[in-house]
Amino acid sequence: MPLDTSTYSLALLRIDGRRWNDLRRLHAQIHTQDAADGSSYLEMGHTKVMCVVTGPAEPQAGQQKRGTGGGGQAGGQKDGASIVVNVVVAGFSSVDRKRRGRNDRRIQEMEITIQKALAANLHVHLFPHSTITVSLHVLSQDGSLLAALINATTLALIDAGIPMTDYITACTAGSTSSYAAGDDSADPLLDLNTQEEQELPYLTVATLGDSDKVAVLVCESRVQVSRLEGMLVVGVDGCRQMRRLLDGIVRQKGSKMIKEGAVQRSDMMAVSLED
């Protein structure tokens, strides 16, 4: 055990001073890269990721050679665009400098997860014979990595103007005591950092928009099945908070673009320029 969180029950404060339902500081920017079709930068606490979206574009030769992209669908199919996701974890992103190859199964699994979640959410049928490439770069890891990747992807896709059903937002939820302790007083926790992730059971959940619909649910730790419900409820609620935050960022950027004259103001826009 790397640390002791048993002090939680005394003050109900977590290791970094948050309450059980507090998200970490979220900082996000969209349109960070001028050259890209869509890009975003997202920080959830100390987890920092960058996303660049290219496309929808004509599929490049040799792009479908890799197993993870496309998800069994070869690029440029006639009934919709294929989505290719690449995740690159920088060597300096975590405490111990570890070289992760292209064939790391954990990263491949994350790529497949994001790709499949997007495939069900984007209106790919509008872009037949094309490819949407999502490149994700992990600059710093401090827990909730998959959640941060999904959130950054959503922002970048909005920037790229690819039509989608709704935001896919994600966050993690945990439980205060480990699986061994059978006590019922365990509190659910929201948005875990690395220290908490190493010690406590947690799951990553991604939902579609404001609904209760779960697009991604990944749990890798041992936990009593009775705790699942509590953790899931807190997770889904966290996703809703996350959606509000991301929506705020998108709207802020939109009104800024109108003020700067980059985009024409139209009556169709539900953007208030006051704030």
Place this chain on the structure above:
Amino acid sequence: MPREAEPSLSERTFTLQAISEGLRLDGRKLDEFRSLELSFGDDYGVADVKLGKTRVLAKVSAEVTVPFPDRPFDGIFQITSELGPMVAPSFEVNRPTETEVLLARLLEKTIRRSGALDTESLCLVAGQKCWSVRVDLHVLSADGNLIDSSCFAVVAALRHFRKPDTSMEGETLTIYTPAEREPVPLSWLHSPFCTTFDFFGEDGEIVLVDTTWLEEQLRVGSCTFSLNKHGEICQISKLGGKPIEATLIIQCAQMALAKVKEFTDLVDGKLAEDAKRRDKGGLMAELSAENER
């Protein structure tokens, strides 16, 4: 890259229409498994699992090696699966497809990461000698639900396996042949099993278990739960696909728990049967001087 043949339009429409009316092509109920057959080989640690037309064979082997330098007190435990062209024409050798990556990750999370096998018990001499237990998974024929059957086969094989007995006297380590000393089972802590739920329909509101290959190709999403009979979740993975109501997921977890208890009883029953078959006459036969002459 060869691609899997997609079901034809009429097949697709027919199957989906039937499922929306609560019917399946093979006449099962929506929450009914195909008959699950488990048989053990003559050697210890071979399990052959048949689930309808899906057939999976798991073989466990152990050898003495040097432990990893960063984990001197742990033995080595690995699960290898290779899906070749024998399974389906779309699988190629040495090029892991998405299915294979996900299957390997799932087994890793369910069995290895959940600590089902006590790897510390595989250590013989700290930092110098340890057992390396390896499970080879062979998929002989695939007709849907590879994940559940593979996980079942691996757990059954590991529980059936016996490794040679060893003893330490001072500095010398002795490994006994099966003739000298009866081999010993692995130190097994809990048995996790996978149950996969597949979602159909416009909003993914129809839930099926144990889908065939055809149904698997038509699903809109899936979710795999790994639990043990004590009600501990070892892993959940719903990797993308159509968004599903959270309440449905909770219901699935409860159904998975009931299913896992059935699986556990099945494996326990088969292991007891196999032990009885091997142990002819028990201690009295050992002590008797008579032989077949």
